[in-house]
Amino acid sequence: MRTLLFINACVRGERSRTLRLCKKYLSTYLAYHPDYEIEEVTLNDIQLRPQDRDELDRRDEFIAEGDFSDPMFDLAKQFMDADHIVIGAPYWDLEFPALLKIYLERVSVSELTYHFFGDHVDAHVSAERAVYIMTAGGYTIGKNYGYDYVQGLFSFLFGIHRTDLVKAEGLDIEGADVETLLETAMREAEEIAKE
Numbered sequence: 001m002r003t004l005l006f007i008n009a010c011v012r013g014e015r016s017r018t019l020r021l022c023k024k025y026l027s028t029y030l031a032y033h034p035d036y037e038i039e040e041v042t043l044n045d046i047q048l049r050p051q052d053r054d055e056l057d058r059r060d061e062f063i064a065e066g067d068f069s070d071p072m073f074d075l076a077k078q079f080m081d082a083d084h085i086v087i088g089a090p091y092w093d094l095e096f097p098a099l100l101k102i103y104l105e106r107v108s109v110s111e112l113t114y115h116f117f118g119d120h121v122d123a124h125v126s127a128e129r130a131v132y133i134m135t136a137g138g139y140t141i142g143k144n145y146g147y148d149y150v151q152g153l154f155s156f157l158f159g160i161h162r163t164d165l166v167k168a169e170g171l172d173i174e175g176a177d178v179e180t181l182l183e184t185a186m187r188e189a190e191e192i193a194k195e
């Protein structure tokens with residue numbers, strides 16, 4: 001079986017509209033790609049600590065020794081092995097929840113996930129495609145820093161050159177027809193998931 005890795009940064013859990021969109025994408029993807037199974041990392045449920053000085057020192061020692069057996073590298077290895085990556089994250093403060101940034105720092109491990117040569121990067125990641133699914137209370141209007149960052153990181157460090165964006169915007173604007181906005185985004189999600 002191939003693996004779709006679902007990185008769930010929908011902090012509000014079952015109340016999350018972003019999670020509803022993700023579920024539509026995931027169920028459609030499985031229907032059209034029966035050789036896939038889903039592995040989910042729910043960022044709410046794992047104790048992700050920011051990489052402070054001590055943690056970084058420990059990590060650097062392991063990297064220098066080429067020893068990636070410590071559990072601190074488990075998320076990175078799971079990420080490297082996935083065949084398709086899906087991120088679900090609400091639009092927070094023009095970006096995404098901090099939990100997702102910590103996760104991305106944890107999977108960006110020099111000499112493991114990628115090798116930086118100065119003029120180019122060798123990525124050690126299997127996935128060739130990713131999808132970023134989000135909802136926003138207002139409109140991102142040229143300030144979708146979360147998606148832009150993920151797209152840039154994935155392309156530059158991980159060799160994932162295609163990261164599609166699925167979004168529903170304006171959900172918190174007074175008078176918004178939330179269901180219609182979500183249904184429109186769900187149709188977009190379905191189209192991308194069928195590919």
Ligand SMILES: Cc1cc2nc3c(=O)[nH]c(=O)nc-3n(C[C@H](O)[C@H](O)[C@H](O)COP(=O)(O)O)c2cc1C
Pocket residue numbers: 010011012015016017018019089090091092093094095135136137138139140171172
């Ligand atoms: C901490 C926080 C920060 C937010 N920042 C923004 C923002 O910068 N711009 C915006 O349009 N909406 C912002 N919102 C609104 C969310 O984007 C919106 O409610 C979104 O649909 C939440 O997704 P969810 O239902 O999946 O939790 C913010 C909401 C929260 C809780």
